[in-house]
Every structure is written in structure tokens, then in C-alpha cells.
Amino acid sequence: MNLSTQQKLEQALQRLAPIHLQVIDDSHLHAGHAGNTGGGHFSVFIVSDAFAGLSLIKRHRLVYDAAAELLPSAIHALSIQAKTPDELK
Incomplete structure (x- = not known):
């Protein structure tokens, strides 16, 4: 089974033990813009205890x-x- 880039990204982010994870493929909004190497554009919203005490x-x-x-x-x-x-409370 071939996974999409979005699915691969979701799997990769599992190592951060997310309580909530949303990955959105925004590539269609950026097709053909200058400097695009052909890779996709993604928005990630992730909630994890791994971020506690860390700067942005x-x-x-x-x-x-x-x-x-x-x-x-x-x-x-x-x-x-x-x-x-x-931070979600």
C-alpha cells in the first residue's frame, strides 16, 4: 500500500505522542508558485505534552x-x- 505524503507526515508525527493531530494538505493553494520544489504544502495542528516548557x-x-x-x-x-x-483550556 502506497501512503500519501499526508499519511506519512501523520505517521511521522506520532513519535511526539499527540493528544490531537490534524494535518491538512494545502498544496492546491500553492501550485505553481515561485520557488516550489514540487513538494506539498501542509498545515499541522498538533497538541502534545512533548511541547511543555518549550519555546515556539x-x-x-x-x-x-x-x-x-x-x-x-x-x-x-x-x-x-x-x-x-x-494551552487549550
């Missing part, structure tokens, strides 16, 4: 590290919202 930059780094094997060939851009469970 460090949270994003965790997401990028988890998705590293998909960057930059399969994924051109990620829009990331990374929250802790307490």
Missing part, C-alpha cells in the same frame, strides 16, 4: 525533526501550530 522555536524544531525524512522532497512547506494540552 523548539516546538517547531521537534515537528521538523519528526518530519525530516519528508523534507524537502515530499514537503516544501509546513505551517505549524504546536500546543500543549493546558
